[in-house]
Amino acid sequence: MKLDSIDDWVRTGYSSFVTPEMDGEEVTLFGWVQEMRDLGGIRFIILQDREGTIQVTIPKKKVSPEVLSKSDALQKRYSIGVKGTVKKTNMSPRGFEVLPKEVKIFGTAALQLPIDITGKTPANIEVRLDARALDLCQxxxxxxxxxxxxxxxxxxxxxxxxxxxxxxxxxxxxxxxxxxxxxxxxxxxxxxxxxxxxxxxxxxxxxxxxxxxxxxxxxxxxxxxxxxxxxxxxxxxxxxxxxxxxxxxxxxxxxxxxxxxxxxxxxxxxxxxxxxxxxxxxxxxxxxxxxxxxxxxxxxxxxxxxxxxxxxxxxxxxxxxxxxxxxxxxxxxxxxxxxxxxxxxxxxxxxxxxxxxxxxxxxxxxxxxxxxxxxxxxxxxxxxxxxxxxxxxxxxxxxxxxxxxxxxxxxxxxxxxxxxxxxxxxxxxxxxxxxxxxx
RNA sequence: GCCCAGGUAGUAUAGUCAGGUCUAGUAUAAGCGGCUGUCGCCCGCUAGACCCGGGUCCGAAUCCCGGCCUGGGCGCCA
Structure with a gap:
């Protein structure tokens, strides 16, 4: 896969910086794909960074073809950038979501990760220490x-x-x-x-x-x-x-x-x-x-x-x-x-x-x-x-x-x-x- | 160094005591397909494992021996 360059993108802040009151504002977020839930016509990407998580929502018929195809390629732990608009809504975890205008993929990850980073099936300490760099992302x-x-x-x-x-x-x-x-x-x-x-x-x-x-x-x-x-x-x-x-x-x-x-x-x-x-x-x-x-x-x-x-x-x-x-x-x-x-x-x-x-x-x-x-x-x-x-x-x-x-x-x-x-x-x-x- | 427990798919486990429909179950992760409000999403399909070596037995994931690896306790030590 051809990776994107960060170019002139500058992070507006960590995930924790965004609030529902920023409704309508444009933000640039960097982080990692923690989880994706694809419901068919709509796709939710949980973006994780050091300070927490943020939901990026992709209504497939409403986003640009470029954003759709980028998000098709995403997998867990991909390092990505998202430029998009904050939208206040009580349907998402933190009272808002980000609707992307542009998505960049900076780094890919293995298909099958050695430990479950969502924490549903916790691994033993020994397995975790063997994959410590990934484990520390939890x-x-x-x-x-x-x-x-x-x-x-x-x-x-x-x-x-x-x-x-x-x-x-x-x-x-x-x-x-x-x-x-x-x-x-x-x-x-x-x-x-x-x-x-x-x-x-x-x-x-x-x-x-x-x-x-x-x-x-x-x-x-x-x-x-x-x-x-x-x-x-x-x-x-x-x-x-x-x-x-x-x-x-x-x-x-x-x-x-x-x-x-x-x-x-x-x-x-x-x-x-x-x-x-x-x-x-x-x-x-x-x-x-x-x-x-x-x-x-x-x-x-x-x-x-x-x-x-x-x-x-x-x-x-x-x-x-x-x-x-x-x-x-x-x-x-x-x-x-x-x-x-x-x-x-x-x-x-x-x-x-x-x-x-x-x-x-x-x-x-x-x-x-x-x-x-x-x-x-x-x-x-x-x-x-x-x-x-x-x-x-x-x-x-x-x-x-x-x-x-x-x-x-x-x-x-x-x-x-x-x-x-x-x-x-x-x-x-x-x-x-x-x-x-x-x- | 001493003692105890344990090694089953990527991960976590059931099965081992009482050997035989175990053709090794389940969950999760993965792949494919479906789904417009998920938040541990859901549904269907696919693929994936008995630590290694030897022994007992008609038959071993299961019993025995050896090895390797791991966890825990003690000691040492802070």
Whole structure:
């Protein structure tokens, strides 16, 4: 098929821009054929764009032969342009329809699409991810990612307002940043390098100069996780603040979560409606539980966790029901947290690390950091990490490291909370996990 | 890494337990035809599938073994 050129056509607006009050006006619309219903003498084309759908009506005897033959050729997902007149009528979905004077075909599509884009026969997540570019055209997916966008916008706005500077740290690093999670190795001009699992050490160094920083970006974990809440590549919203303790950044965090829920609820009512999801804006402050309190609560529920052990998923599910929807867990055993988390001065077995839980899912991890070089070195050794491997980071502590604290939100987990999606891959454009590297 | 479940047209499923009119049903998508107010349009027709390999049996989509793939749970981890 010979495709049309866009020529001098300029879009008058998205589908959502047109209203019944524009009766008689000429509009130029761009988008995709979502559906066609041909009743014989009259044909309805549902044109879809990012903002929604619009009905283009073709009374076959009344339109020009050119428009009729163009519309004969149309199929689902064809990318098209329509120049036509708005006509107010209560017979169409949005109280008006567009009667075309000219139709252009910009791009064609396969006859048989791998998934049903009208949503009548929903496909499995695996099939959808294999055809992700097409899958993302579906309204619920557009809605979910618009919500994610609004969340990021709200987060940035909030942090800018609080005086944080947005920074960018390396994705390619020379050695293990913090132990714990496994790293992906890459070849760096013949030298062994790794993909960063977190900006932790860099953002700590940056508080020496910029004081209050945040970063939004992808990080990589080579864990063999096989769950609905883990990815090999995920987006982290990292914050670090100089001259702050754990409580100060926890307050910042709960305000941010509150603000983000409110912003999304206000900005995305249409998207939430599409997803049939309601956002409950949480009240602040969030419940603060110590690790010891959690253990005793669990014991009352018949779950014994030996002191010092990590809390198993089963136990988090119980806690999630006890303290919905958000709660902090503080005062973790020092040895259970990363080496840079500050042990409590009055009891070094406990530390100033915290987690923010949403139901049973860990949404945010943070804490007050160690600012004293000697203590940091001894913590490295306790974790069986070699201080030598961290010499470039450690040297920063010779130049006036301030007390500081921070946290990191898993953006996709936050989006799950905001959209009601139960699988993290639903809210990731092109998810990477143990079993998926494509598309 | 461990455990559980499952692979049937483009998609989603029924059938599998109790092997035999299963010549594999249905919906949706696709093709053709019809229809001037659809909005999950409707009606008729057409084409389209039992993951791979081996075994048991007169007979396997169905039972057994191996493989591959997928989903989920746990662990790891955030």
């Amino acid at each position: 309204e619920p997916n557009i809605a979910a990612f618009k919500i994610q966008h609004s969340a990021v916008e709200a987060i940035r706005g909030f942090l800018f307002e609080k005086g944080f500077l947005e920074v960018h740290t390396p994705r390619i690093i020379a050695s293990a940043t913090e132990g714990g999670a496994e790293l992906f190795a890459v070849d760096y001009f013949g030298e062994k390098a790794f993909l960063a699992q977190s900006p932790q050490l860099y953002k700590e160094q940056l508080v020496m100069s910029l004081e209050k920083v945040f970063e939004v970006g992808p990080f990589f974990r080579a864990e063999e996780s096989h769950t609905r809440r883990h990815l090999s590549e995920f987006v982290s919203v990292d914050v670090e603040q100089a001259f702050a303790d754990a409580e100060e950044v926890m307050m910042l965090l709960e305000q941010l979560v509150h603000h983000t829920c409110k912003a999304v609820k206000y900005k995305c009512p249409k998207e939430l409606e599409v997803l049939k999801h309601k956002i409950q804006v949480p009240t602040v402050p969030f419940k603060r539980l110590t690790y010891d309190e959690v253990l005793s609560d669990l014991k009352k529920k018949g779950i014994e966790v030996p002191w010092g052990e990590d809390i198993p998923t089963e136990a988090f599910r119980v806690l999630g029901k006890l303290y919905p929807p958000f709660y902090f867990i503080t005062d973790w055993p020092t040895h259970s947290k990363a080496f840079y988390i500050k042990p409590r001065e009055d009891n070094p077995d406990l530390c100033e690390g915290f987690d923010l839980m949403w139901r049973w899912v860990e949404l945010v991890s943070g804490g007050k950091r160690i600012a004293e070089k000697d203590l940091l070195i001894s913590r490295l050794k306790e974790k069986e990490l070699k201080p030598e491997a961290f010499k470039h980071h450690l040297q920063a502590f010779d130049y006036g490291m301030p007390p500081h604290a921070g946290w990191a939100i898993g953006l996709e987990r936050l989006t799950m909370m905001l959209t009601g999606k139960k699988n993290i891959r639903e809210v990731t454009f092109y998810p990477r996990d143990r079993d998926r590297l494509t598309p």
